[in-house]
Amino acid sequence: MDACTVLLEPVKARPNLSLVPSPSALDDDSRDWLRGLRSEGLEREETVERLHLLLLRAARFEVARRRPTLPHLRGNELDDIAHEAAGDALMSVLVRLDDFRGESRFTTWVYKFALLEAAVKLRKRAWQGREVPLEPETWGLFESGGAGPAREAFQGELIDAVRDGIAQLTLHQRQVLVALALNGVPIDVLAERLESTRGALYKTLHDARRALRAYLASRGFEPEDWI
Amino acid sequence: MRRPDLKQSLGRLLGPLEPEVGCDECFALLDRYVELELAGRDADAELPGLRAHLEGCPACREEHESLRALVGGEQAL
Numbered sequence: 001m002d003a004c005t006v007l008l009e010p011v012k013a014r015p016n017l018s019l020v021p022s023p024s025a026l027d028d029d030s031r032d033w034l035r036g037l038r039s040e041g042l043e044r045e046e047t048v049e050r051l052h053l054l055l056l057r058a059a060r061f062e063v064a065r066r067r068p069t070l071p072h073l074r075g076n077e078l079d080d081i082a083h084e085a086a087g088d089a090l091m092s093v094l095v096r097l098d099d100f101r102g103e104s105r106f107t108t109w110v111y112k113f114a115l116l117e118a119a120v121k122l123r124k125r126a127w128q129g130r131e132v133p134l135e136p137e138t139w140g141l142f143e144s145g146g147a148g149p150a151r152e153a154f155q156g157e158l159i160d161a162v163r164d165g166i167a168q169l170t171l172h173q174r175q176v177l178v179a180l181a182l183n184g185v186p187i188d189v190l191a192e193r194l195e196s197t198r199g200a201l202y203k204t205l206h207d208a209r210r211a212l213r214a215y216l217a218s219r220g221f222e223p224e225d226w227i
Numbered sequence: 228m229r230r231p232d233l234k235q236s237l238g239r240l241l242g243p244l245e246p247e248v249g250c251d252e253c254f255a256l257l258d259r260y261v262e263l264e265l266a267g268r269d270a271d272a273e274l275p276g277l278r279a280h281l282e283g284c285p286a287c288r289e290e291h292e293s294l295r296a297l298v299g300g301e302q303a304l
Contacts (some may be wrong), residue, residue, distance in 0.1 A: 008249040104258035209242035226237035
């Protein structure tokens with residue numbers, strides 16, 4: 001097991017990650033958020049509403065960033081996605097409130113939930129109705145050329161070795177590697193089609209990349225040849 | 228259309244060489260990483276493995292860029 005595998009396992013050896021922050025470790029604003037969300041009655045309702053508005057702002061920020069990639073969607077459709085993302089992010093934040101460790105400001109911590117929800121929804125929307133290619137369809141990206149005969153021959157050998165290495169992966173590794181790293185399928189889209197998760201697919205991608213690099217090494221290619 | 232550079236294509240296929248965290252841990256650490264970056268601290272030294280993951284995972288990289296832009300924009304106000 002190499003260092004990559006160790007790091008790709010859930011990190012349990014970092015003692016500070018499981019510590020619940022003491023109130024004194026939090027900034028004033030974060031402390032106010034937590035107090036409001038852990039209160040009852042009207043104070044909690046008002047804090048949840050403020051949080052929802054904050055998440056909606058973050059979700060709209062993400063939608064605006066990605067708008068050029070979704071020219072077929074109208075403004076109201078995009079805002080519906082932002083509202084949906086904010087609602088889902090609110091549920092995630094409230095469920096995971098005890099996971100907040102105070103290692104960032106509370107607002108930074110919650111923003112990432114809204115950005116994630118919006119990004120995932122927009123990626124899926126962009127690929128709605130499209131076939132997810134699991135076999136190589138863009139080998140042209142790897143055509144060598146224009147670097148002189150010797151260099152071109154070397155690059156041709158390297159590309160052949162890459163193809164051979166990919167062919168030796170397991171079917172699942174090959175499909176994940178090809179879809180994500182060759183065909184540009186977003187990982188969340190592939191996770192939905194394969195009924196998997198982003199984390200599980202990335203682990204497969206990581207293992208496939210490592211196997212492919214090892215194969216290239218066995219054929220005499222070094223990282224310097226492709227970096 | 229200009230063909231992507233061969234090394235760029237191979238780099239995307241073969242991924243980062245350095246040890247990296249997975250997507251779940253990246254998400255767990257992302258808020259702290261961004262605040263360290265914006266504070267001018269050495270985020271890569273304090274949270275090893277995250278930078279390599281961002282290089283290897285386009286989805287997490289996009290979300291890092293968004294969070295950094297959102298929080299950085301607020302701090303600039």
